[in-house]
Amino acid sequence: NAGVTQTPKFQVLKTGQSMTLQCAQDMNHEYMSWYRQDPGMGLRLIHYSVGAGITDQGEVPNGYNVSRSTTEDFPLRLLSAAPSQTSVYFCASSYPKGGQETQYFGPGTRLLVL
């Protein structure tokens, strides 16, 4: 199993550009999430999904869109990139365990917005 994969590993954008961060998992996990990691702030939840066709907002959803058309894929879209979105983005997946779900993280995407 590849686990959780993310592409690209690194991306530079100009302010106002759009892009999609890809995330895929091959563990048949129902739950998937996107986090961003900023210095001194830990991991913050952007959006999450509890199954195909179901998504919801996390702590910092503004400026990001998600969709979940398949169990395997959970792309994160930046519609109009801003310098404040410079961060490291982690995708994670888990299987339902009554609130005790262990998150399996991808390798991360480092995004720089100029």
Place this chain on the structure above:
Amino acid sequence: ILNVEQSPQSLHVQEGDSTNFTCSFPSSNFYALHWYRWETAKSPEALFVMTLNGDEKKKGRISATLNTKEGYSYLYIKGSQPEDSATYLCASNAGGTSYGKLTFGQGTILTVHP
């Protein structure tokens, strides 16, 4: 949004020292407390998920305790080794949801000097 705090922010110890750090979280509506270990240039990996007051978990030289009434958890490392150097993250579930919307602390950065 939960307030999950970790202390200290960073810690330097010598090889062979034992060490511990703290995670504090709101005790109301508690559901689960997670510990993750995050090595540089890698993804966070799960160490423990704890749910019951008084829980104690152990994995090799690393152990953790949980006090849900007062809202804290301790992570202990016995006989620290250089390979234990990492950021240790704790996370708490937001109020009993079936999907664990985890709120992460900012992490404790541990450096073990040979």
